[in-house]
Amino acid sequence: xxxxxxxxxxxxxxxxxxxxxxxxxxxxxxxxxxxxxxxxxxxxxxxxxxxxxxxxxxxxxxxxxxxxxxxxxxxxxxxxxxxxxxxxxxxxxxxxxxxxxxxxxxxxxxxxxxxxxxxxxxxxxxxxxxxxxxxxxxxxxxxxxxxxxxxxxxxxxxxxxxxxxxxxxxxxxxxxxxxxxxxxxxxxxxxxxxxxxxxxxxxxxxxxxxxxxxxxxxxxxxxxxxxxxxxxxxxxxxxxxxxxxxxxxxxxxxxxxxxxxxxxxxxxxxxxxxxxxxxxxxxxxxxxxxxxxxxxxxxxxxxxxxxxxxxxxxxxxxxxxxxxxxxxxxxxxxxxxxxxxxxxxxxxxxxxxxxxxxxxxxxxxxxxxxxxxxxxxxxxxxxxxxxxxxxxxxxxxxxxxxxxxxxxxxxxxxxxxxxxxxxxxxxxxxxxxxxxxxxxxxxxxxxxxxxxxxxxxxxxxxx
Amino acid sequence: xxxxxxxxxxxxxxxxxxxxxxxxxxxxxxxxxxxxxxxxxxxxxxxxxxxxxxxxxxxxxxxxxxxxxxxxxxxxxxxxxxxxxxxxxxxxxxxxxxxxxxxxxxxxxxxxxxxxxxxxxxxxxxxxx
Numbered sequence: 001x002x003x004x005x006x007x008x009x010x011x012x013x014x015x016x017x018x019x020x021x022x023x024x025x026x027x028x029x030x031x032x033x034x035x036x037x038x039x040x041x042x043x044x045x046x047x048x049x050x051x052x053x054x055x056x057x058x059x060x061x062x063x064x065x066x067x068x069x070x071x072x073x074x075x076x077x078x079x080x081x082x083x084x085x086x087x088x089x090x091x092x093x094x095x096x097x098x099x100x101x102x103x104x105x106x107x108x109x110x111x112x113x114x115x116x117x118x119x120x121x122x123x124x125x126x127x128x129x130x131x132x133x134x135x136x137x138x139x140x141x142x143x144x145x146x147x148x149x150x151x152x153x154x155x156x157x158x159x160x161x162x163x164x165x166x167x168x169x170x171x172x173x174x175x176x177x178x179x180x181x182x183x184x185x186x187x188x189x190x191x192x193x194x195x196x197x198x199x200x201x202x203x204x205x206x207x208x209x210x211x212x213x214x215x216x217x218x219x220x221x222x223x224x225x226x227x228x229x230x231x232x233x234x235x236x237x238x239x240x241x242x243x244x245x246x247x248x249x250x251x252x253x254x255x256x257x258x259x260x261x262x263x264x265x266x267x268x269x270x271x272x273x274x275x276x277x278x279x280x281x282x283x284x285x286x287x288x289x290x291x292x293x294x295x296x297x298x299x300x301x302x303x304x305x306x307x308x309x310x311x312x313x314x315x316x317x318x319x320x321x322x323x324x325x326x327x328x329x330x331x332x333x334x335x336x337x338x339x340x341x342x343x344x345x346x347x348x349x350x351x352x353x354x355x356x357x358x359x360x361x362x363x364x365x366x367x368x369x370x371x372x373x374x375x376x377x378x379x380x381x382x383x384x385x386x387x388x389x390x391x392x393x394x395x396x397x398x399x400x401x402x403x404x405x406x407x408x409x410x411x412x413x414x415x416x417x418x419x420x421x422x423x424x425x426x427x428x429x430x431x432x433x434x435x436x437x438x439x440x441x442x443x444x445x446x447x448x449x450x451x452x453x454x455x456x457x458x459x460x461x462x463x
Numbered sequence: 464x465x466x467x468x469x470x471x472x473x474x475x476x477x478x479x480x481x482x483x484x485x486x487x488x489x490x491x492x493x494x495x496x497x498x499x500x501x502x503x504x505x506x507x508x509x510x511x512x513x514x515x516x517x518x519x520x521x522x523x524x525x526x527x528x529x530x531x532x533x534x535x536x537x538x539x540x541x542x543x544x545x546x547x548x549x550x551x552x553x554x555x556x557x558x559x560x561x562x563x564x565x566x567x568x569x570x571x572x573x574x575x576x577x578x579x580x581x582x583x584x585x586x587x588x589x590x591x592x
Contacts (some may be wrong), residue, residue: 124494126559163496165506173505174495185556186498200505292493 044205049393051206054199062180062192063099064092067172067203070118070137070179073402076309076409077210078139080116101183105129108281115276115316120178122158123292128184133287134277136316138301139309141211143168146251146302149261157314158290159264159299169204209392212373216248216304222368222463224420230365233358240362241342241352242303249369251302264290264297268336269313269327277315287315296337307363307370307413322363322417328352329359360417367417368462374410375427375459378403382434382448382455400438400448407431407455423461430454493545493585497559500551501572501587512574517567527565527586529573538573538583545585552592564588 056068069092071077079093087093096107105128111117117134124131135157147153147168155161155171163177164170172195181191188194195203218235222228233240234249245265247254253263270287278284288294298314306312312324329352333339339351354362381403383389385396394402411427414420430451437447502508515531528537540546546560549572565571570589576582 121494125497163493163499164504164508165511167506170505173499177495177498187554187556188498188500188503188551190554194499194503195505197505 045391045393047202047205048209048391051202051204051209052392052394054195054203055206058199059092060176060180060192060195062176063095063102063182065095065180066092067175069093071140074405076139076305076405077141078116078137078309080311081114084113084116099182102181105132105184106181108134110280111277111284114280116311117277117316118179122160123288123294125186130285132285134284135287135314136311139211139305140207141305141309142250142302143210144208144213145215146262149263149299150258154262154264154299157298158287158294159262159297160290167204168207169200172200172203206392211377212302212304215250215252216369218243218248220369220372220463222365223461224364224368226361226364227368227419227462228365229358230361230363230368233354233362234365238346240354240358242362245300246303249303249366251300253300262299264295264299266296266337267298267328268332268334268339269298269315269317270296271332271335272317272327272330273332275315275317276319277317289314303366304369304373307367307416308374308409320363321366322360325354325362325366326359329354364417364419367413367419370413371410371423371427372459372462374406374413375455375462378406378410378430378434379452379455381406382452386445386448397438400434403451404431404434404438407434407451410455410458420461423458426454426458426461430458496585497545497547497557501549501570501589504572504574507574508572511577512572514570514572517565517569517571520565520567522562525562527571529571536573537581538575539581540583540586544583547585547587548590549587550590553590555590557587560588 054067055071056066056073059066070079072079072083075083084093090098093112094109096102096112097109105119107119108117111134116136118137120133120135121128121131122133138157147155149159153162153165153167155166155168160166161174162168162171163174176192176194177186177188183191185191219231222231234242237244243249243254245253245263252259252261266289270289288296290297290299306324307321310316310319310321310324312318312321313327318324318327327333328339334343334351343349343351381399384391384394385399385403388396390396390399407427407430411424411431414424414427433447433451433454437444437451440447496504499505502514504512508514513529513531513536515529515536517527518530518535519528519537521527525540526537527540528535540562546562546564547557548560548564549557551557565586565588570591572587572589574584574586576584
């Protein structure tokens with residue numbers, strides 16, 4: 001009996017153990033499931049997933065850089081001095097510091113580290129020591145709604161960033177030649193390999209999938225007096241005049257007739273005094289913008305994503321969103337072709353003149369719509385993670401990581417302007433819950449759902 | 464009144480788009496084009512550019528006639544036409560060139576100017592191994 005009892009007990013324990021293992025296995029399957037990519041067989045999803053992999057991992061047999069080196073997912077697809085300061089010294093961003101062949105005339109390391117500036121040979125490669133420009137790295141969010149123009153696709157800061165047909169699809173080819181090369185000879189097949197047609201398709205699909213897929217429709221029913229006033233000033237074509245060139249706070253102009261899409265303007269940014277880059281190196285050549293030689297114009301960036309992707313303008317001249325709005329009060333803009341034109345149409349011959357409170361109000365509006373976009377993205381990412389329905393091959397934890405970053409930005413941009421403290425409280429709670437979900441095995445889904453609810457409460461304080 | 468002023472402002476901006484630089488035609492950042500081997504220019508090769516062998520060179524009129532697989536095409540070079548020696552087959556860097564490098568028998572890729580098919584935007588000349 002003892003034996004039988006013992007055997008029964010043993011069997012009972014074994015069965016219990018098996019049940020526990022089965023339960024845990026089942027729970028794990030429920031919590032994590034298969035990799036998301038295996039559940040998205042649609043060709044577009046697969047193409048985007050392929051593009052994502054190329055964008056962040058493919059070096060094209062070059063110096064070790066990928067597209068993600070300058071457009072990291074962990075930093076809103078751009079780089080800034082704070083992010084750069086955290087990178088290890090052997091990060092491929094710094095190849096000019098440790099690859100002898102790239103030591104001269106490939107980058108300006110001091111300007112990169114202090115101001116996030118990248119060297120570009122936009123006017124040709126025949127005089128490398130003297131012909132170059134130093135530009136910031138634009139994020140690659142919202143490309144679906146910011147690249148097209150009546151005159152063709154506009155990429156990069158001056159709208160002419162791509163070789164070939166000038167399209168976003170061709171952009172990667174020029175980037176590989178400019179930034180990925182092992183030596184300054186830039187020989188395809190030796191210093192790098194060029195992306196294939198299929199790779200260009202995939203990277204284009206990935207870039208178009210990033211961020212907003214549609215324009216906002218202003219005015220929004222926003223909350224908060226300063227934010228609301230900022231929106232009014234932004235949209236007032238006789239006061240802020242912002243909505244003319246940044247229609248719906250995007251990258252497209254708002255002119256009568258058929259949509260013109262993205263537009264180039266000479267706003268005088270190159271004439272700003274005391275530009276940070278030139279304080280370090282007064283010999284930085286003037287950036288002549290679009291064309292070769294350039295006509296002094298630069299294309300219009302989207303503003304929805306601006307507040308958390310500074311510094312601002314093509315040369316990272318201004319660090320804060322308030323400073324970027326205030327730029328339009330200054331002499332550099334007033335004396336520029338665009339400023340003079342606006343003044344010629346104004347009854348008081350004023351281009352743009354906003355008092356300090358109005359500058360802050362417009363910036364508050366931009367901070368609020370940036371936060372709303374962060375909330376939208378974070379919510380979408382959490383829902384994708386919950387439903388294991390990623391559109392781009394990322395697994396739930398990768399989606400959750402990105403949601404955590406978006407949630408962080410959603411309150412950071414508000415806090416930076418002292419805005420909507422109640423929203424900040426809810427968004428911080430959402431961030432805490434999402435981070436907890438990231439580390440949790442037992443309550444992952446519940447915590448993600450709670451994070452979504454907290455995001456919703458935060459959003460309700462904004463709109 | 465403010466709405467009227469706004470409408471006037473917006474209309475005026477539209478009319479002055481060219482002056483502001485908005486209507487400039489986008490050709491793409493052509494400086495890296497120099498390093499793209501013949502036949503590999505994305506969205507251009509085989510579409511807005513054709514390859515062939517130089518059959519005739521008219522220095523006086525600055526034109527070249529190129530035999531392609533299907534036709535013979537004459538194209539004019541302007542001050543804006545860029546010419547490069549494509550040395551990728553030698554595993555060497557592409558370099559700038561001038562009209563004198565365009566010689567009968569040389570293989571070239573010609574990109575024509577948008578909407579002006581008889582005018583060359585750039586020409587790549589193959590430097591054989």
